[in-house]
Amino acid sequence: MTLAAFRVLAVMCLCWNLAGMVGAQAPATTNTDPAPLTPAEAEEAPLPKLVDLKTPNAEELLRGKPVDWLVLLNQDVIFVEPVKPRPDTLAILKQRYEETLKIPTAVLPLEEKQAKLHELQRIAVTLLDRSEDPEYVIETRFLEKIIYFEDHILKRVALLLDERNYATAYELLMYVDRRHRGWPGFDEQYYRFLFLETGHWADVGQYERAMIQAEELFARKPDYPELARLFGRIIDGLLKERLAEEDYRAARHFLARLKRIDAMHPTGERWTQLLQNQAQELAQQARAAQQQQQHREASILIDQAVRIWPDLPELRATHRELVDRYQILRVGVVVPDDSSIKTMRAAYPYETAADHRHRQLCELPLFEPERVQDGLVQFRSRFIESWEPGNLGRDIDFRLRLRRAAWESRPVLTSGEIVASLANALDPQRPEFDGRFEHEVRLVSATSPESWRLQLTRIPLRIESRLRRDVPLTPETLAWSGDLNVQAATRPHQQRFFQAEDPGDVQIFQRTRLQPASPEPWHIAEVQEWPFPSWELALQALLRGEIDLIPQIDPTDLSALSNDSRFFVIPLALPQTHILQVHTASPLAQNASLRRALLHALDRSLLLKEEILLNAAPETGRLTTGPFAQNLSAYNRLLRSPNYDPIRAAALVATARKQLGGELPPLKIVLPPDPAVLRAWPAMQSQWKRVGLTVEQQIEPNGPWDLGYRMVQLTEPTDDLWSLLHPSGSSDWADLTVYPHWLRERLWDLEQTIDWTAAERVLHQIQAEFLVEARWIPLWEVDEHLIARRRMGGLFTRPMHPYQNIERWTLQSWYPTETP
Amino acid sequence: MRDITRSFAVGVAVLWACCFSWGTWELRADEPLPLPIEFQPYVVDFEIEIITADADTLLLQAELSQRLPETIERCIGSRWQLANAIQPSVLSEASVPADSEQESAEGSDSDVPESKAEEPIPVDVQYHIQISTVPGRITVEVSAMEPLWERRSPTLTIQTGDRRELPSRIVAAMHRLFRPRGLWERIDDEQVRLRVQGAAFATPDPELPLLNPVEVFTPWMVFYTREGTVQRLVPVPWTLLELNNSVEGSGLVTVYSGLAQPLGTSPRGRVKLFAVAERSQWETSELLLQTQSQPPQPLVAHRVELHREVVAGDDEPIATKSLITNRHGVVPLSRVEQQPWVWVTVTSGDQRLAEVPLVPGAERRIQLDVPDDRLRLRTEGELRLLQSELVASVAERQGLILAARAAGKKQAWNDVTALTQQLQQLPGADKFRDQLAGIRVSAVAQARQQQNRLAERRIVRMCDDTNALITRYLADDKVRLLLEELDELKAALTTDPPP
Structure with a gap:
């Protein structure tokens, strides 16, 4: 007899003994004592009883080996590795046994049938804690039941749920699900888990999470008891939160979700009614405000x-009427609240993009740029009706336009005010003094209230560009105009729109001149700039209908938005040029080798592609060799773009080091608070570092700096060039001594030219000379696009700035109605 | 016969000359010699004008009319003589032209031709005093006019509430607007003897001396007609005479000039050599720089440097003030109390256009015409750009040489090949010389067209200097030597048998 057979025999004997106790309720102390154990068996420990055993804890279940419990007829428990088939092992075996019995002998020979039947009356197990021959076979008739490993888990889950230990319970549930999907009893526990945990989230105020879970439970078991009440509790919590934040869109969103589950849910109906009442109440208030001529309040309400x-339905007509009367344009601007951006803003000595945009919106100069045509910027004037040159162009008689169109928002200027303002620009004692203008003007005089004369020392190249000056509002102007907003008096340089006082983050700009009360097409009355910390959030707000315009599109989404029929995507007439300006007081201004090293050390192509354009819309950016836009005739197209040459840069650094006595000073750069620049800066710094140049960001307000990162749009190169020659934009020769005399002479030639061909030639020469000497470090130019909702009318096809012609813009009544 | 006639004519001529000389000698013997200039007072006149014709102001006018002469006498002394106190017959060396008929200082009227007795007294300085009063304050504006030079001074304003101090303050203002003068005599190009009018008189008030410790004069040549009237006044341009050691107003002065030979030879004819003190009476002088071309062009954005004269043995560093002309070609020169005059240097790029001595504040406006240097300046600019490219090319070449050498030592022959190819593609000396030739030819042609030989010479010199730089720094030897070195290195490393 083999040892294995001997063991089987021994177990059979043991089971035989146990079988004698079938039906006995009492524990082991029964009349039928088991057959005496064989000597081998006497050495083994007695089997535990089922009642003495506890459900394994989570740690054991998760970390330990899976164990099935074979419960014998005497309630002894044998620990085995998971048996198969599972679950319902005994039932399956029994079923198979009966099926096998029914198989005719013709199909299954008798011997085989008997063998199979024999096999089906037994179950193969693997004992635990047996290093030698753990495999055994047990007759099923000795087994009362099998408590499977999964059942242990589910039992433990139930206990954990009772203890509200959701995390561990969930872990165990997933374990079961992974091991055996569809295990009997799993669903019940899982639903219970969902329900209880949902309630828990609702209790701790995480309603959105609770909602998600409740919806999942509903999807699985719509008729789960108390689920509807739970939904009510969740929706109550959600809506209270959202209404406290005045996020009605979110409130409607959750109500819609509830309606999809239960259209007649009482909580949903209650809140729907409440919101509708609130809307109707606001509509009534709006109507009341309108009757009191408070059109702004009416529009907002x-x-x-x-x-x-x-x-x-009743809101649509009212909305159209009230919003049409006072149109508010909501603009989204990206204002990162990153602390580094705030630092950059404080330390940056120049006009930021936001400042520039506000100035374009608010200021109304005598002449302003209108469009680009044939490589030149054309100007127009709101104030001047006509002008007539005399004395070969040295004397110009201007005639003012005293009447204003209804849509215009501007003061009425008389010639006296204009002359007084220009006289200030000619007075060296005034802060507005302009040396160049003073040199050109011989006399400015008012010839009548609506005409004035400008007498010049020479024929001007373009008088419009020289008169890009605004005339500050004075009390006299306000009185004479008669219909200007009195608040505008506090901001004399804001003649078109003025910034209303508002302590919040939203910047509000209103028309300086109130629109007349006569019925005719109304125009934009107010611009609100809403800040968003990122482009993504601003775009989200646009898509949701919270804002109607974003002045600058991120290049990553340009292509997709251009194809979106809901919006206009409008390119600006001039790209924005990025350039590094050298401070005239810096040692950099005196050392050409160092400047050239800075230029050649930068891989501008890579920086433009990866950091500025973010590997998207490559056609919107290009390298440049000067500060002028490449679509202007002032740009010298014959210049070759400086190449990326780190070897040359390193050699130039060595030369500069020798020239400066063996040491290179670390350089400071001021950066504009722009997200694209913030992205590019680390790469630029690293590329400079590679050739031996240390450039650090200046974060101290009013701190010294060597390089200034400028983002410019020079509309009139002959005039705007001066803003890049000196940090303050001074055109006083005494401030420009850093430039060699022959270069100053070139600038003087430019100032003296009277025909555009000659001016272009000189500009090209200056651009070439500045590039060779790296007196500025040109980087790239980037096209700008604005996006506006199609409810807006009156937009320019290629505006000079995002707010061009805003006085004539109109907003049609529109609001998002789709269910969010 | 012919000899007799000739002899007779000669005899008559000699006799006539002798008679004439005898006559003039007898005439001169009766005339007194003119006073030395040091002893000649200045003839000064003043008029008092009132703005507000109220009683108090009228009274003040009368009071000043009486007290001013007394104050002048007390403070200035005999150095000034008021014109209304002078007899018409009193004439001075300074006011009488040389070689003309002289009048006796004490001669009777009968000796003086009637026409001369009626001639007005030539006044050296005419003061105009304007008074206006408001309750509690008296405002007096004093200005001076020098008829000979036709020069009007700036107006000094005095404001006071105490009329008692007015005479002394007015006299102080008059003194401040006063410019002493004298006669100069050339010794050589660098030295001149100067005698100052009125210097022999004592100075009653040491606060109001005739001369400052360092006094600067401008030399003039005054030409007269045969009748004794001034024909023309010609200043010696851009020249100053510095008097810092005088004995009774006479002494040697040092000549400082922007011209090579400012004084030239002594002029002939009816001419007197005057010197007029230059004093900083204005706070600022506007120096206008313009070209000598027609029409003159203002020199805009030109550098103007001011520095004092270097004195032998003076170890103090010379402070240079640098200014830039504005868009009108003007640069303001502010007066400096401790430094009456400065050297003013005008440059155009690297070229000095002019260096002249000036007294800031002596005149309201000073005009300096200099040669037109625009063509040379433009060429200088083009050459600078060429030199910038040269520097960049040399630096790049050096970098590539070093890199190639390092790659050779590492036996990275692919890198060596790439680097040497880059090296050979760099622009060489010939390319730079071609560019230089383009600049030179164009600039020289323009200079010849303008007939500006000076500019042409300077342009050629600058181009030669640039050519020397190209030759020095872009010699082909370095590249050739490098290539040979690398070839040898490569051969040595590839032929050496392995150990």
Whole structure:
């Protein structure tokens, strides 16, 4: 007899003994004592009883080996590795046994049948803690039941749920699900888990999470008891939160979700009614405000009403009427709240993009750029009706336009005010003094209230560009105009729109001149700039209908948005040129080798592609060799772009080091608070470092700097060039001594030219000379695009700036009605 | 016969000459010699004008009319003589032209031709004093006019509430606007003897001396007609005479000039050599720089440097003030109290256009015409750009040489090949010389067209200097030597048998 057979025999004997106790309720102390154990068996420990065993804890279940419990008829428990088939092993075996019995002998020979039947009456197990021959076979008739490993887990899950230990319970549930999907009893526990945990999230105020979970439970078991009440509790919490934040869109979103689950849910209906009432109340308030001529309040109130509940049919007409009367344009601007951006803003000595944009919106100069045509910027004037040159162009008689169109927002200027303002620019004692202008002007005089004369010392190249000056508002101007907003008096340089006082983050600009009360097409009355910390959030707000315009599109989304029929994507007439300006007081200004090293050390192509354009829309950016836009005739197209040459840069650094006595000073750069620049800066710094140049960012306000990162749009190169020659934009020769005499002579030649061909030639020469000497370090130019909702009318096809012609813009009544 | 006639004519001529000389000698013997200039007072006149014709102002006018002469007498002394106190017959060396008929200082009227007795007294300085009063304050504006030079001084304003101090303050203002003068005599190009009018008189008030410790004069040549009137006044341009050691107003002065030979030879004819003190009476002088071309062009954005004269043995560093002309070609020169005059240097690029001595504040406006240097300046600019490219090319070449050498030592022959190819593609000396030739030919042609030989010479010199730089720094030897070195290195490393 083999040892294995002997063991089987021994177990059979043991089971036989146990079988004698079938039906006995009492524990081991029964009348039928088991057969005496064989000597081998006497050495083994007695089997535990089922009642003495506890459900394994989570640690054991998760970390330990899976174990099935074979419960014998005497309630002894044998620990085995998971048996197969599972679950319902005994039932399956029994079923198979019966099926096998029914198989005719013709199909299955008798011997085989008997063998199979024999096999089906037994179950193969692997004992635990047996290093030698753990395999055994047990007759099923000795087994009462099998407690599977998964059952242990589910039992433990139930206990954990009772203890509200959701995390561990969930872990165990997933374990079961992974091991055996569809295990009997799994669903029940899982649903219970979902329900209880949902309630827990609702209790701790995480309603959104609770909502997700509740929806999942509903998807699996719509009729789960108390689920509807739970939904009600969740929706109550959600809506209270959202309404406290005045996020009505989110409130409607959750209500819609509830409606999809239960259209007649009482909580949903209650809140729907509440919101509708709120919207109607606001609409009534709006109507009341309108009757009191408070059109701004009326517009704001009705807009709030439709954002609370847009589906109320009676709101549409009211909205159209009230919003049309006072049109508010909501603009989204990206203002990162990153601390480094705030530092950059404080330390940057120049006009930021936001400042530039506000100035374009608010200031109204005598002449302003209108469009680019044939490589030149054309100007127009709101104030001047006509002008007539005399004395070969040295004397110019201007005639003012005293009447204003209804859509115009500007003061009425008399010639006296203009002359007084220009006289200030000619007075060296005044801060507005302009040396170049003073040299050109012989006399400025008012010839009548609506005409004035400018007498020049020479024929001007373009008088419009020289008169790009605004005339500050004075009390006299306000009185004479008669219909200007009194608040505008506090901001004399804001003649078109003025910035209203508002302590919040939103910057509000209103028309300086109130629109007349006569019925005719109304125009934009107010511009609100809403800050968003990132482009993505601004775009989200645009798509949601919270804002209507973004002045600058991120290149990553340009292509997709251009194809979106809901919006206009409009390119600006002039790209923005990025250039590094050298401070005249810096040692950099005296050392050409060092400047050239800075230029050649930068891989501008890579920086433009990866950091500025973010590997998207390559056609919107290009390298440049000067500060002028490449679509202007002032740009010298014959110049070759400086190549990326780190070897040359390193050699130039060595030369500069020798020239400066063996040591190179670390350089400071001021950076504009622009996200694209912030991205590019580390790469630039690293490329400079590679050739031996240390350039650090200046973060101290008013601190010294050597390089200034400028983002410019020079509309009139002959005039705007001066802003890049000196940090303050001074055109006083005494401030420009850093430039060699022959270069100053070139600048003087430019100032003296009277025909555009000669001016272009000199500009090209200056651009070439500055590039060779690296007196500025040109980087790239980037096209700008704005995006606006198609409800807006009156936009320019290629504006000079995002707010061009804003006085004539119109906003049609519109609000988002789709269910969010 | 012919000899007799000739002899007779000669005899008559000799006799006539002798008679004439005898006559003039007898005439001169009766006339007194003119006073030395040091003893000649200045003839000064003043008029008092009132703005507000109220009683108090009228009274003040009368009071000043009486007290001013007394104050002048007390403070200035005999150095000034008021014109209304002078007899018409009193004439001075300074006011009488040389070689003309002289009048006796004490001669009777009968000796003086009637026409001369009626002639107005030539006044050296005419003061105009304007008074206006408001309750509690008296405002007096004093200005001076020098008829000979037709020069009007700036107006000094005095404001006071105490009328008692007015005479002394007015006299102080008059003194401040006063410019002493004298006669100069050339010794050589660098030295001149100067005698100052009125210097022999004592100075009653040491606060109001005739001369400052260092006094600067401008030399003039005054030409007269036969009748004794001034024909023309010609200043010696851009020249100053510095008097710092005088004995009774006479002494040697040092000549400082922007011209090579400012004084030239002594002029002939009816001419007197005057010197007029230059004093900083204005706060600022506007120096206008323009070209000598027609029409003159203002020199805009030109550098103007001011520095004092270097004195032998003076170890103090010379402070140079650098200014730039504005768009009108003007640069303001502010007066400096401790430094009456400065050297003013005008440059155009690397070229000095002019260096002249000036007294800031002596005149309201000073005009300096200099040669037109624009063509040379433009050429200088083009050459500078060429030199910038040269520096960059040399630096790049050096970098590539070093890199190639390092690659050779590492036996990275592919890198060596690439680097030497880059090296050979760099622009060489010939390319730079071609560019230089283009600049030179164009600039020289323009200079010849303008007939500006000076500019042409300077342009050629600058181009030669640039050519020397090209030759020095872009010699082909370095590249050739490098290539040979690398070839040898490569051969040595590839032929050596392995150990």
